[in-house]
Amino acid sequence: MLATVKLKELLDGKGFDEISEVYANNLPKELEENTDKTIVLLTESNPSIEMSGNNTFFGKTERVEIQIFYKADIDYDIEAFEVELLRFLTSEHYSIIDMREHSIDPDTLQLTAVFFVALDKII
Template sequence: MELPVVTMAKVINSFSLPWLDNVFRGSIPPAYLEKTDNTTMLITESMNEPQVSLNGRHKGWLMGTELQIFYKVGAQFNTQDAEIDLTSRLEQLGYKTETRARVKDPDTNQVTKVLFATWDLLGGTGNET
């Protein structure tokens, strides 16, 4: 079984989102930390725990990732539409999504958005890619 961040990175990359320049797992490389002319997504693990115990054995596993988007400064696309499209695509694949409000990073002036995507391996969702 691959790590949740690996699975999610594969899914996000398969979408070929025209507004997304970089996808990183775990952390953003130092060379990209100050780049405000790119839209970057950081994928980190938010959940990885056993579920559904039957006869003392785990019969499922709940996986989750946090998708943190750093929009490029002066983005020339509708970020709301991008987020709706992204969550819709994830939900079509069986992921459950949840979002937080956009926040402006005081250091870079980038607007950031956090989304969460979870899936249960017992139900078979989220691992078809």
């Protein structure tokens, strides 16, 4: 299963109240300008093979970029939500490998956040 699909299922299963919808790999065209929902987009980011030996490999690191597009009318504490999200991911054995600064989408004026996570697997 693709790393993005696996993470989508994990986030959907957790049921964060702050997240309206989670998408893996691409965002539907009709949602690109939406500002009424908090949307999470998951995309693959630089996977790699690990634990090489005897002309083969025995591990894989799956990396996923998590982009959060916050709804325009925020009615919850973003920092508290992000801490809860990151703690949940680490409890599911993901490593937080990078966090980018919050920014404003120039087209929709939505606040956005970007995180990169990794999951090491033995194959």
